[in-house]
Amino acid sequence: MMIKKINFKQFSSIKIGQEVDVLMIEDFDYPKEHYLLGASNNVLIGTNPPPLMMLSKKYDYIKIEDDSLVIGAATPSGKIVSFCKKHDIADFEFVSRLPGTLGGMLKMNAGLKEFEIFNNLGSIITKEGEIKKEQIDYGYRYTDIKDVIFEARFELSSGFSQEKMELFTNMRSNQPRESSAGSCFKNPEGDYAGRLIEAVGLKGKRLGDMEFSSVHANFLVNHGNGRFEDAVELIHLVEEKVKDEFGVHLQREIIIVDKTYM
The missing domain is CATH 3.30.465.10 (Uridine Diphospho-n-acetylenolpyruvylglucosamine Reductase; domain 3)
Known part of the structure; x- marks a missing residue:
């Protein structure tokens, strides 16, 4: 099986992570204990990731x-x-x-x-x-x-x-241009995650280089040197605030790939 070194600070859409060995899947024989990645557009790779794998160009x-x-x-x-x-x-x-x-x-x-x-x-x-x-x-x-x-x-x-x-194209014109993993939370039934985040005062909330965007509150963006720890802290802060004030448990769209949080 082929192993490829991938630097997730460069490869992932949110530009957070380190260089990790990733198993490239060539056929139906792959290890069950490895975590499957795609193009890493909706993931946040942590400092302690599980064994990773992805499909090869085949x-x-x-x-x-x-x-x-x-x-x-x-x-x-x-x-x-x-x-x-x-x-x-x-x-x-x-x-x-x-x-x-x-x-x-x-x-x-x-x-x-x-x-x-x-x-x-x-x-x-x-x-x-x-x-x-x-x-x-x-x-x-x-x-x-x-x-x-x-x-x-x-x-x-x-x-x-x-x-x-x-x-x-027009539907996505209001999205921030900074690096992100797309929508951070799923929209709860009958409402919008962005509206709830803004309603609890966390639109534009920033820790280090990580921010819940002032352009679209449901986008967790990286202004350049964002850290995994700051991203996770902001996610938990939004979840707690929205639960406390509205009784709504926001479900994540972003996937945290780290042994501590899986």
Whole structure:
């Protein structure tokens, strides 16, 4: 098995972490005790991470096969959108605003508003074989998928929409430009995490170089030299304040990858 050294201060979207040995998955034979990473766009790598693994470039591909769109789980979102635009394939325009690889998007059922990666999913491939969408328990930013996803098949329909592309671009125009892991918390039913964070006075709250953005309160941003410890302290502060003042238990979208917090 191949080991790759990855510096997560450079590799992760929030730009926090150190250099770590990561096992690259080449086939169905992988260790269960390792934690699976994608493109590290929604994770916060701690100072004491568990053993890590990720899919190798072997699973970075996209093709049309048997009237289905077949995508390897290591395929980045930008490549998916470019392929769909070139081949006039509909319903993947929203992926242009979702950083990361397909496997990570599937694992958390990523999306924008009513557009979710599971909408047109047919099946996934894991070491257990093909699993139909109907066999998976999924919902808002949630699935019960436990095994590594290697590939997925999607229903194929024509009509790539440039108008939708522009709509999704505008939907993300209010997001901060600093390094972040995307939305820190899921929106509770009937409300918005950003509104709650602002309501408890923590919009713009900063520790060191970490801040709950003054542009969008639900984004934990790194102004350059952010520390893992400051990020975790801010996350816990928001959780406690919102629970105390509103009785709402915010669920994290950001995943803390550290033995102390897992």
